[in-house]
Amino acid sequence: MSYTIEYNRVIYKDENGMMLLLIKQGDNNVYDHNNRRTRNWYLEVVGKESDLWKVIGRRAGSTMGGGIQKAKGWNDTNYFHIEDYVKLYRKKINQARPFEQMLDNFIVTFVFYLAEDWESDKYSKTEQEHLRNCNDTFSKLIDKYDIKQSGTHYYNDIRKEYSLSIYNIEDLYHILKNVPQSHYQYSVSGFRLIARKSKI
Numbered sequence: 001m002s003y004t005i006e007y008n009r010v011i012y013k014d015e016n017g018m019m020l021l022l023i024k025q026g027d028n029n030v031y032d033h034n035n036r037r038t039r040n041w042y043l044e045v046v047g048k049e050s051d052l053w054k055v056i057g058r059r060a061g062s063t064m065g066g067g068i069q070k071a072k073g074w075n076d077t078n079y080f081h082i083e084d085y086v087k088l089y090r091k092k093i094n095q096a097r098p099f100e101q102m103l104d105n106f107i108v109t110f111v112f113y114l115a116e117d118w119e120s121d122k123y124s125k126t127e128q129e130h131l132r133n134c135n136d137t138f139s140k141l142i143d144k145y146d147i148k149q150s151g152t153h154y155y156n157d158i159r160k161e162y163s164l165s166i167y168n169i170e171d172l173y174h175i176l177k178n179v180p181q182s183h184y185q186y187s188v189s190g191f192r193l194i195a196r197k198s199k200i
Contacts, residue, residue: 003028004062006080007039007071009089010105010200011052013096020102020176021045021052022193024200028069028077037075041106041193046176049093056089100169105200108166110175111150112138112189113159134189137179138162145171153188163192 008024026039045055062068063080072078102108118131141147145164153159166172181190 003066003077004068005037005039005071005077006068008200009092011092011096012099012102014099017048018099018176019045019047019049019052019093019096020099021055022102022106024195041195043181043191043193046181052089052093056086060085060089103166103169103172105196107194107196108172109192110164110166110179110189111161111192112141112163112179113153113161114138116158116160134180134182138189141175141179 004025005028006023006025010022012020012022021044022041023044024039024041026037028037030038032038045052059068060080060082063082063085066079068080069077070080112134114135115131118128118135120128123131141164142162147162147164149160150163151161153161164171164175166175179189182188
């Protein structure tokens with residue numbers, strides 16, 4: 001059975017109450033070349049506290065059947081008790097860090113793909129509209145920051161990959177507020193996060 005292992009989490013909050021929830025997690029049966037379970041940091045939620053609780057609530061439900069487990073040592077895991085999971089996140093919300101600290105803690109890169117084939121008949125009208133909107137937004141981002149192509153999509157080399165390194169809070173705000181993060185079937189974009197130290 002496949003399940004998610006949760007290793008760590010951190011929350012950042014700005015003066016207007018916008019919050020970012022980052023979670024370090026990985027799949028129980030995916031290993032790297034050193035035979036170590038892979039784990040990465042992901043930006044799970046951007047929004048008000050109520051938006052975080054919607055996601056935390058869904059994740060808490062997954063702990064009941066073992067769909068999300070906590071890491072124990074190098075290779076073992078334990079089940080979460082749902083009450084403890086909620087308490088853990090309530091504490092993290094109360095101890096939310098200043099928004100500006102995110103760039104001190106992480107190397108942040110925004111990665112996205114332009115879909116050159118968005119008008120193809122293989123996509124429904126809804127999918128075409130979604131891809132067109134994403135392309136329009138991404139094209140503006142490319143122009144604003146003069147971003148160069150960094151590669152192509154692993155599964156589809158028609159899709160051009162672009163990446164933007166984030167060095168200041170103003171750029172991070174711009175991406176969060178104006179650019180879609182999507183794991184839609186035909187459009188992928190989001191943040192690549194690398195912790196600057198082992199313990200965040």
